[in-house]
Amino acid sequence: MIALRGITKTYRKDGALEVQVLKGIDLDIQPGEFVAIMAPSGMGKSTLMNIIGCLDKPSAGQYLLDTIAVDSMDDDDLSRTRNKKIGFVFQSFNLLPKLTALANVELPLVYAVDDVDMKANATTALNAVGLGDRINHLPSELSGGQQQRVAIARALVNNPAIILADEPTGNLDSVASEEVMNIFKQLNRDGRTIILVTHEPDVAGQAARTIWMKDGKILSDERRAAL
Amino acid sequence: MTLSRIISESLKGLSQYKMRTFLMMLGIVIGSATLTTIVSISKGAQMSIMKNVKNFGPNSVMVTAGGGKSFGPPDERTTTLTLEDAQAIKDSIIGIRYLAPFTVHLEQNIIRDNLNTTSQVIGVTAEWMDAWQWYLEKGDFISDEDNAGLAKTCVLGQTVAKELFGTDNPIGETVRINNTSFKIIGILNKRGASPHGMDMDRRVVVPLTTAMKRLFNITHVGMIRLYIDDQARLDTVTTSVTTLLRERHHITPPQEDDFRVTNSMAVAATVKGVSKTLTTFLMLLAATSMIVGGIVIANIMFISVNERKREIGIRRAFGARARDIMNQFLGEALFVTISGGIAGTILGFMLAKGLATASTTGIMGKKTMMPAVISWEPFALAFLFSVLIGVLAGVQPARKAAAMDPVESIRG
Numbered sequence: 356m357i358a359l360r361g362i363t364k365t366y367r368k369d370g371a372l373e374v375q376v377l378k379g380i381d382l383d384i385q386p387g388e389f390v391a392i393m394a395p396s397g398m399g400k401s402t403l404m405n406i407i408g409c410l411d412k413p414s415a416g417q418y419l420l421d422t423i424a425v426d427s428m429d430d431d432d433l434s435r436t437r438n439k440k441i442g443f444v445f446q447s448f449n450l451l452p453k454l455t456a457l458a459n460v461e462l463p464l465v466y467a468v469d470d471v472d473m474k475a476n477a478t479t480a481l482n483a484v485g486l487g488d489r490i491n492h493l494p495s496e497l498s499g500g501q502q503q504r505v506a507i508a509r510a511l512v513n514n515p516a517i518i519l520a521d522e523p524t525g526n527l528d529s530v531a532s533e534e535v536m537n538i539f540k541q542l543n544r545d546g547r548t549i550i551l552v553t554h555e556p557d558v559a560g561q562a563a564r565t566i567w568m569k570d571g572k573i574l575s576d577e578r579r580a581a582l
Numbered sequence: 583m584t585l586s587r588i589i590s591e592s593l594k595g596l597s598q599y600k601m602r603t604f605l606m607m608l609g610i611v612i613g614s615a616t617l618t619t620i621v622s623i624s625k626g627a628q629m630s631i632m633k634n635v636k637n638f639g640p641n642s643v644m645v646t647a648g649g650g651k652s653f654g655p656p657d658e659r660t661t662t663l664t665l666e667d668a669q670a671i672k673d674s675i676i677g678i679r680y681l682a683p684f685t686v687h688l689e690q691n692i693i694r695d696n697l698n699t700t701s702q703v704i705g706v707t708a709e710w711m712d713a714w715q716w717y718l719e720k721g722d723f724i725s726d727e728d729n730a731g732l733a734k735t736c737v738l739g740q741t742v743a744k745e746l747f748g749t750d751n752p753i754g755e756t757v758r759i760n761n762t763s764f765k766i767i768g769i770l771n772k773r774g775a776s777p778h779g780m781d782m783d784r785r786v787v788v789p790l791t792t793a794m795k796r797l798f799n800i801t802h803v804g805m806i807r808l809y810i811d812d813q814a815r816l817d818t819v820t821t822s823v824t825t826l827l828r829e830r831h832h833i834t835p836p837q838e839d840d841f842r843v844t845n846s847m848a849v850a851a852t853v854k855g856v857s858k859t860l861t862t863f864l865m866l867l868a869a870t871s872m873i874v875g876g877i878v879i880a881n882i883m884f885i886s887v888n889e890r891k892r893e894i895g896i897r898r899a900f901g902a903r904a905r906d907i908m909n910q911f912l913g914e915a916l917f918v919t920i921s922g923g924i925a926g927t928i929l930g931f932m933l934a935k936g937l938a939t940a941s942t943t944g945i946m947g948k949k950t951m952m953p954a955v956i957s958w959e960p961f962a963l964a965f966l967f968s969v970l971i972g973v974l975a976g977v978q979p980a981r982k983a984a985a986m987d988p989v990e991s992i993r994g
Contacts, residue, residue, distance in 0.1 A: 405989050408899070410898070410899060410988045410989050410992075411988075411989045430903060430904050431903050431904075431905075434898070434901050434902060434903040434904075434906075435901065435903075437898075437899060437900065437901050438900065438901020439901070443899050443900070445992075449892070449895075449896050449899075449992065451598075451893055451896065453597075453598035454594065454598075458594065462896070462897065462900050463900040463901055465587055465590075465591060465902075466897075466900060466901035466902045466903070466906060467901065470584075509900070513900075513901070
């Protein structure tokens with residue numbers, strides 16, 4: 356499903372100084388996997404996330420998503436791919452503050468090619484994360500855990516094969532973290548591919564596969580028996 | 583992305599920033615309100631000019647004693663125009679169907695028993711009616727015999743008849759003018775206001791000879807009214823009359839004329855000239871406020887795009903193409919300008935109607951006629967301008983929004 360070959364990413368920081376955050380990543384992820392990417396902060400795991408999520412392009416190397424070379428896609432194709440195949444969950448939730456939970460969840464449907472009943476689909480997604488009774492609340496009226504669940508509903512609403520979560524529990528207390536992780540585990544049991552970036556070992560410990568990164572490279576890649 | 587989705591996303595965007603949206607709209611509202619008011623009022627003015635021309639008589643030339651540029655009847659001490667002048671015009675200028683010399687005496691006391699009113703008294707010949715194309719409601723007009731015999735007969739205008747006789751029939755009754763009794767033989771049709779706002783129905787018409795010899799003891803006339811068959815000859819006749827009178831009065835051009843010759847076209851041109859200058863000035867004002875409004879919109883849009891960087895990033899992450907972002911921001915600008923334009927047009931119509939009402943009911947001091955005409959042109963103009971300004975002001979900020987890097991912008 357996801358095949359990364361020799362991926363590098365170099366940023367040019369103020370002037371001539373170049374920083375290479377990814378130094379040749381080779382990685383394969385199969386459908387239905389639950390993968391945690393562990394690394395100390397600032398070690399390129401978000402960059403890797405953005406590349407897998409088709410938000411960013413690698414400086415070199417090849418990325419095949421469902422056997423299609425992401426390299427060959429233009430901006431429209433990349434947008435379509437993000438819309439259909441990927442659902443993002445961010446550490447800081449990234450909900451639009453002045454829109455209700457429902458309107459936030461509807462957002463990916465706005466850009467979908469198929470004309471669907473936005474309200475019905477968004478309501479279903481919110482029900483799936485247990486927030487059916489909060490659909491008309493603004494993000495500011497919800498707790499952190501609830502906001503992250505709205506964000507998960509938004510990631511799910513277009514029924515993507517892959518959920519990409521960047522430190523999804525980073526801003527949550529332990530109870531909310533557990534709720535969110537339980538949702539991810541359920542989604543994985545339903546057959547969805549979950550890739551999550553974290554620096555918390557007990558979060559990573561709940562994934563079936565853990566990839567350790569350091570200095571822009573993969574250090575280790577461990578698989579565990581299903582939990 | 584369908585049009586309805588673009589519109590709904592633009593509306594969602596705007597509803598997040600209501601105050602900002604209002605401020606963006608303001609310039610366009612003011613601009614199109616001004617524009618609409620001007621168009622409505624200048625159309626109304628046009629209409630009232632045409633009405634004035636009709637009242638003056640589209641086929642008429644008026645010769646007035648005394649020089650200068652002001653309109654209206656001459657001062658009674660002006661003695662420069664005579665019956666001989668009138669005869670000379672009639673004899674030597676072709677194209678004149680009717681010619682009527684007459685005297686005008688302002689502010690005369692008209693008495694009926696214990697009632698009285700003031701009115702113009704006009705001394706006329708029998709041709710006066712045709713020259714003015716102004717006929718009787720009932721009774722008879724001053725005849726040649728009346729003039730030959732210095733008869734003490736008179737015809738009343740509607741206002742005078744109403745003030746002295748109410749609903750009674752005045753024909754056969756008498757009124758006193760300047761200590762002389764006059765028998766009422768007819769009532770004129772209603773004519774309304776003159777081009778200068780005077781009540782034309784406040785007048786009493788008597789035989790010219792009676793007015794000159796019995797009432798006022800004068801040998802001159804105040805004005806000569808000409809009725810021309812062919813409207814195209816209006817200016818030719820006007821020029822010929824001027825030339826003839828200069829000759830008769832021994833006036834050579836550097837000297838000022840002691841008479842005035844006007845026609846309906848000249849009346850219209852004067853009024854039009856004034857209103858055109860004013861309209862041009864106000865149009866410029868309206869255009870300026872629209873342009874300033876556009877600049878304000880562009881500026882606020884740029885600020886908005888910067889502030890909503892994160893929103894743009896989030897939308898991009900969930901599948902918005904660069905073009906979708908562009909459409910959303912352009913849609914926001916267009917919605918602001920178009921709805922501002924429509925609101926402004928409606929406001930402008932209300933303003934024009936209000937001004938028209940205020941001017942006709944005399945709230946603004948003097949009673950003047952300033953009618954407003956509601957038409958489709960301001961709507962079309964405001965819509966066109968709004969779309970134009972919306973696109974011009976919105977396209978750069980929208981492009982900037984569309985060009986933002988998703989990764990950069992999602993960090994906020």
